[in-house]
Structures are given as structure tokens and as C-alpha cells.
Amino acid sequence: MTATLEGPGTTAVPLRRNRRFQTLWAGSAAAMLGTCVADTAYPLLLLAMTGSPTVAGAFGAVQFGASVLFGLHGGAVADRHDRRRILILADTVRLLTALSVALALAAHRLTVPHALLAAAAIGATMAYGGPSRMLALRAVVPPEQLRQALSQDELRVNGAALAGPPLAGFLLGLGRAVPFLALVLTSALALGASTAVRFDSRPGPRAPADGPEKGAAFAGLRYLFAHRVLRDTVLVAAALNLTGSAMLLTVMVLLREHGTSAAGTGLALTGEAVGGLLGALLVTRLHRGLSPGALLLAVAWTGALAFALPALAGGPAVVFAALAVTALGVPALRVMLDVLVFQRVPEEMRGRAMAGTMTLLMAGLPLGTMTAGLLLDRLPAPTVLVLLATALAAALLPLTFGRTLRGTSWTE
Incomplete structure (x- = not known):
């Protein structure tokens, strides 16, 4: 899971020139920004649709519940299956979810159950795609650059947290469907990065008992x-x-x-x-x-x-x-x-x-x-x-x- 050098016998390239890491990082940044926009846009939309704070709060509850429910299983899947394929599948589901909501809004057909199903899908993609995305980012940098890479990743997390809520409010002011069209774009960028970058995505060797082991x-x-x-x-x-x-x-x-x-x-x-x-x-x-x-x-x-x-x-x-x-x-x-x-x-x-x-x-x-x-x-x-x-x-x-x-x- 190293695959971070330009060729045999060469030294690691500087992190800023590591195209695979920077591409994956940009895709992850897009996914994180989309998540932060969604966390604000969906509740505001549901509040405008129903006038009920309880329904608006239900989006976050369902999303969080799905993340926790599938979280541990998502880690087990990442340790047993091809992580790149898991990441591509999670990003594809995220993209289709955002697209379904944007199209429903454009047709004035969005319902509360549809929005809550979107919350569950987003939570599940976080549970299954999260561990694989984290391992992917770390698979394309050498050990000596790990702290530098993780520090850059922290900029992604905190930058998205700072920009996401106000961006969601601004986009929602332009039209109900606009934030969700933005989510389609960020999901497409994340999927494009996951598809474009190849890395050693095979899980590590398993002990014999690690297959059907209960728990x-x-x-x-x-x-x-x-x-x-x-x-x-x-x-x-x-x-x-x-x-x-x-x-x-x-x-x-x-x-x-x-x-x-x-x-x-x-x-x-x-x-x-x-x-x-x-x-x-x-x-x-x-x-x-x-x-x-x-x-x-x-x-x-x-x-x-x-x-x-x-x-x-x-x-x-x-x-x-x-x-x-x-x-x-x-x-x-x-x-x-x-x-x-x-x-x-x-x-x-x-x-x-x-x-x-x-x-x-x-x-x-x-x-x-x-x-x-x-x-x-x-x-x-x-x-x-x-x-x-x-x-x-x-x-x-x-x-x-x-x-x-x-x-x-x-x-x-």
C-alpha cells in the first residue's frame, strides 16, 4: 500500500506534486463541502416545506442514525473488499441521491419521505465510503509525508465546515433546487477523483478466523x-x-x-x-x-x-x-x-x-x-x-x- 514513488529507486515526490494525493484530496474536499452544504440545506428546505422544526430536525437524526448503524460494518467491508470500488460505489450513490432530489424539486414533486430516504442514503455512504476514503488518501503518500498529508486533510475538514452553512443559505436564496444542483456537482467531482486515481486498494491479508468470525x-x-x-x-x-x-x-x-x-x-x-x-x-x-x-x-x-x-x-x-x-x-x-x-x-x-x-x-x-x-x-x-x-x-x-x-x- 505504498505506491507513492515515481519509479523504482526514486525518492518520494513532494506532496504538492503528488498528483494522486492531490486529486483524491480535491475529491474528498468536494465531498466534504457537499456534506456540509447538505447538513444545512436539507433542514432549511424541509422547514420551508412543512413549517415543522421536528421534520427539519429529522433529516439530521436519520442521517446520523444511518451513519452509526452501518459504521462498524463499513469498516469491516473496507478490510475485506477492494477499497477503490467501495469508494466509487459510495460516491455514485451520493451522486444519484443528490440528482434525484434536484429533479424532484424541479418537477415540484419532492416529498418528506423522499428527503428522509436521501438522509439515510447520505448517512450510509458516509459509513461505507468514509473508511475507504481515509485509507485511499493515506495509500498514496509515503510514511514520512503522512503528517503533512493529514494536516492538509484537516484544512479540507475545517474549510468545508466554515464555508458549507453560509454557502447553503446563499444558494437556497437563489432557488430551492440550487443547493441540490451544487450537491450534484460536488458529488460528481468526488466520483471523478475516485475513478481517476488508482492505488493499492486491496485489503490486507486476513487471518483464517477473520472470515466468518462472529462479531x-x-x-x-x-x-x-x-x-x-x-x-x-x-x-x-x-x-x-x-x-x-x-x-x-x-x-x-x-x-x-x-x-x-x-x-x-x-x-x-x-x-x-x-x-x-x-x-x-x-x-x-x-x-x-x-x-x-x-x-x-x-x-x-x-x-x-x-x-x-x-x-x-x-x-x-x-x-x-x-x-x-x-x-x-x-x-x-x-x-x-x-x-x-x-x-x-x-x-x-x-x-x-x-x-x-x-x-x-x-x-x-x-x-x-x-x-x-x-x-x-x-x-x-x-x-x-x-x-x-x-x-x-x-x-x-x-x-x-x-x-x-x-x-x-x-x-x-
């Missing part, structure tokens, strides 16, 4: 939790996702109580994407200066402290700053987890390990939002923020004073 889809999770450093890293990242999603809802309520306009709230919430973009530029420096354990604890403790900032002064500027500071170290943490998986998980199990990690991280999003909603029904928003910061800090204390993380290194 094989959970093998990646079992491996992660059997390795102390990987387990602690995944659990801390999941805790950050859970408390971070709870923080987002809480600061929305806090800003509303302070009389902040909807536009002002939206601008304040972009702090997360801005921090992520800046953090993507710091990945290499943070990895050089800190061991994996030190980096994990530094990012997590920074998040715990930043959660409490809006409780002291809840204006939009403070919320923006708190979200930006929280997100600043997240790209380095995600790249660190990716590097550790590639260093310590056997190749034949990486798809399942990545899928298991993605499923755990995604599960924290609705759980955090639900927890925040229950707390906000009973407590003021500043108190909820302090509780979130305290809970995260309490979870970090055993890891901070333990020896497992402090003794980690990049080369072990």
Missing part, C-alpha cells in the same frame, strides 16, 4: 481498547466531542439570553471552524514539540478551561474566542490518532479501527446535545458550562496523574 465488525474496537494508549486517546477524543457538542447548544442559549441576534450567534459559532483552520497549520509544530500523551492532555485541558470562559462573560466575542481556542488543538489530536492507528494497528484491521473510532466520536454528538438540553431545562446556561468543564476535568485527572500517557512516544 468481526467489532474487531477494530476490541483492538483499540486492548491497547492502552489508543484506548485513552479515543476515549478522551470522544469525551471532547460529547462535551463540545453540549457546549455548542449551551452557548446558543446563553447568547439568546444576552439578546444576541441570530446573525451574531452564527458568527460567534464560526469560532470553532476558524480555530480548526488555524490549528491545521500548527499540527507539525505541535507533534514535534509534544509526545502523544502530552499533546492529548494539553488539548483536553485547554478545552476544559475554555468551556468555562463564556460562563464568566457570555458575549459573542467571548464565545467565538472560547470555541476557537477549544478547536485549535483538535486537528493535531485527530492527526495524532490517525498516526497512532497506522503505527500500531495491523493493516488488515485498519478499516475497522477507523470505523470504530469514527462511530465512537460521532456518538458523542447527539448524546452531548441531549445532555445539555436536559441540563438547560433545569439550570442556567453559565452553570451548565461550569458543570461541563468540571466533568471533563474530572475525567482527565486520572489520566494526567497516571503513567500510561506520560510515557508514550511517537516511535514506540
